[in-house]
Structure formats: structure tokens, C-alpha cells
Amino acid sequence: MRNSIGILIFAITVNLIIISCDKETDAINIKSGFSIEFSDGTIINEKDILFYDSSTCILFLKNEIYLSYKESFGSMLSCEFAVFIDNDTIYKGIIIPYRTSMMPPAAYTIIRDESYYDKSVLPIEISLDSVDLRNDLRIISVLEKSYLLNHGISFTIDSVSVSPNYIPDSNYINKISCVITIKNNDLINYYILDPKKMGESYYSLYNRGLKLLNKATDYTTGFDGIYHSEYGNITIDDFSILTGGNEVTYKFSSSDYPQILSGLYKCSLSLRYSGSYLDLEQADGRIWIGQVNSSIDNVIIDVE
Helix, strand or coil, X not given: CHHHHHHHHHHHHHHHHHHHHHHHHHHHHCCCCEEEEECCCCEEEHHHEEEEECXXXXXXXXXXXXXXXXXXXXXXXXXXXXXXXXCEXXXXXXXXXXXXXXXXXXXXXXXXXXXXXXXXXXXXXECCCCCCCCCCHHHHHHHHHCCCEECCEEEEEEEXXXXXXXXXXCCEEEEEEEEEEEEECCCCCEEEECHHHHCHHHHHHHHCCCEEEECCCCCEECCCCCCCCCCCCCCHHHEEEECCCXXXXXXXXXXXXXXXXXXXXXXXXXXXXXXXXXXXXXXXEEECCEEEEEEEEEEEECCC
């Protein structure tokens, strides 16, 4: 009888231990909120995030992290990642170097390069022919509830005008004037590049100038400015502060364009800055980094 009771007590004890271990395992496996898991074992949770910019799909972290990748002899050995909301996988991708000659074997990529962003910045990019889940409603909702969601900047192209600039002993080089309005969609202050401070040609080098698509011929005319040694030697004096919730209008011109024919055009522009050379945190706000795009359709250009 005593042996039977002892066996029973032992069996109950073992079962309790197994149940307890199962509960602990389940607790470990249950994810909560937004997270990214990498194949090298790195895990990013909400506690690690400074904020997510939905306009550029860039994740800003509180601290720098190391993520491994390498490219060698036409093959890419990459660290994989998956984005979760709770236990649901939203999308998966790989890490790639910024300057790579190979097509990434995944729709979603995180770019890592010492000369492009710093290690606390995770820009998440997507191939053009893929469904974009980077701002999936589940991601936006969870990060907004956790006060980790920013909306960055946006801008509009208000007007475009073209005039011929004749340079002796050369082809006609067209001068394009553009008016844009940039809006800060967050409450924090952003430092943004200022064409008046930078000078128009230098400013156009950073955003690669306005592109004009002739709607009759489908031919795109782009900025033909020459890359020069000053590119990258940017200072804080090239920026202006755009305070939270406000907007600013800039007018600038670019002269390095081939000849443009009269016609109906769609005009597009990208504002971009990689943040490679300056601390993002400044005394009165943050330097805005990333890329945002805008376009204006049915622009009539009449060049005599």
C-alpha cells in the first residue's frame, strides 16, 4: 500500500513538473507586440525601439546592433529576418549590403553598410513588384498604441517652370525652377536640407534633381549634374529646423539638364539624406533621414 501511495505521489510530482515546464516554454514562445527576429539569434522588441518612421519605413533603435552579412564571388550569404505582431508573421526578408551588384533573393531587405546610416538605423526596403506590408495596419496599430510611431515628413511639388539657358560653345542647357512645400508630420523638430544654405547645384546633387516624363513620348529627362568631391562634405549649417507640425516652402533652380522639348509632363522629385556624416540627435531636434517622393502631373512646359 505504501509503495502504491509513493508511486502515485511520484507520478503526480512528475506531472506537475512537466506542466510547469510546458507553461514556461509556452511563455517563452508567446510573442507580445511588435518584434523582429534574425537568423543569427538577434531579437528586437518594442523596448529596443526609439520609433518607427512610417513615411520612410525606417526603424530607429535606442542602441546600435551588429547584424552580419557578407557578399563574395557572386553569392550572398545573408542574415534572414522576420517581422512579427504577437505570434503572427507579417513579412520576412534578408540583410544586404548597400552597394551590391546582385539582385536580392527576397522581397524585403534591410540595408547595412558602415558608410550608409549607422547601426541604430534599420531602413527596410521592398522590391517594386511586391505587395508592401511594411505599414501593415497591424504594425501601425501596435506601434501607435506603444507611442513608437512617427510619420516623418512629406512634401508637394507646387509648381515647375523651364527656361532655356544658352551657354556659348555648348548645347542648350535648360534651367528648371521648382517650388516645393515640405511638411513635418510629427511633433518633434526635424533638421532638413535647405537649398538656400546649400546652394542650388549642391542641393540638386543630393536629391538628384527633378525628373520630367514627357507624356507623349514616355521619355524621361533627368538632372545631369556631375558628382563632385564636395558631395558628402555636409555640415549642420546646410540644414534648417522644421518645427513639429509646421511646413516650409522652398524655391530652387537647377541648370544641369539636357534640352527639353515643349509638351505635357509628369514631374517627380525625391528628397533624401542618408545621415552618414552627422549625429542624428541635435540640441533642438533630430536630423531627418530617409527618402520621400512626390510628383505633379499634367505640367505644361513651353520652351521657345
